[in-house]
């Protein structure tokens with residue numbers, strides 16, 4: 178199988194645990210081949226516009242997803258469920274970025290990075306499912322956000338737009354909010370959720386960094402100014418302003434400087450009505 182065929186196989190698997198098992202198996206195959214000095218062919222394959230999804234969770238408009246207080250058991254379950262849903266989408270997003278843009282010539286390191294990211298997202302989904310099951314729930318027990326794949330559809334023919342919006346905006350947002358989540362589970366003394374979220378927090382920095390790395394690579398290839406192009410693409414594809422407070426330390430570690438995100442924060446630095 179070519180790497181893009183593997184990507185399509187993951188994208189067209191509906192069940193979460195089955196999807197992540199396949200994802201991890203293909204990642205291990207790719208990495209073993211690379212370590213042995215062989216290369217699995219990238220190939221070309223047509224990924225589906227939307228990945229296969231299980232019957233549950235029910236997908237609702239973001240406005241209709243009920244909000245629960247995080248200080249309660251139900252609230253903590255809802256939070257873990259929301260993160261599990263994000264991780265499952267992330268598995269598909271990383272395989273999609275491998276298959277979707279296979280007509281763009283890219284170094285093998287591009288594929289190494291996204292295969293590794295997809296493998297880690299698969300682990301994250303499984304960790305969140307384990308935590309939910311420990312609390313007597315499971316992925317699919319609650320409704321989830323339907324809007325998660327929108328960024329992928331909006332950038333279906335724009336690799337730089339995809340890199341700007343998915344790893345450099347959405348995954349970077351994860352770096353901003355995860356420490357607060359860890360605090361909630363520490364207060365509730367749920368040690369396995371704390372450990373899982375700490376793993377996610379540590380590994381997500383790299384996914385944002387891969388986004389920044391390949392965004393800058395393509396800017397260099399086309400002789401473009403990265404900051405200006407980033408602002409244009411986020412304004413084009415991302416609906417709304419970026420929300421401070423930002424995790425400046427982790428964003429810096431991931432190669433996202435302040436002049437990338439502050440002008441998009443809607444704090445007055447951007448002209449009114451831009452969203």
Ligand SMILES: [Fe+2]
Nearest residue numbers: 264267298301
């Ligand atoms: Fe993740």
Ligand SMILES: [Fe+2]
Nearest residue numbers: 267348381384
């Ligand atoms: Fe990620």
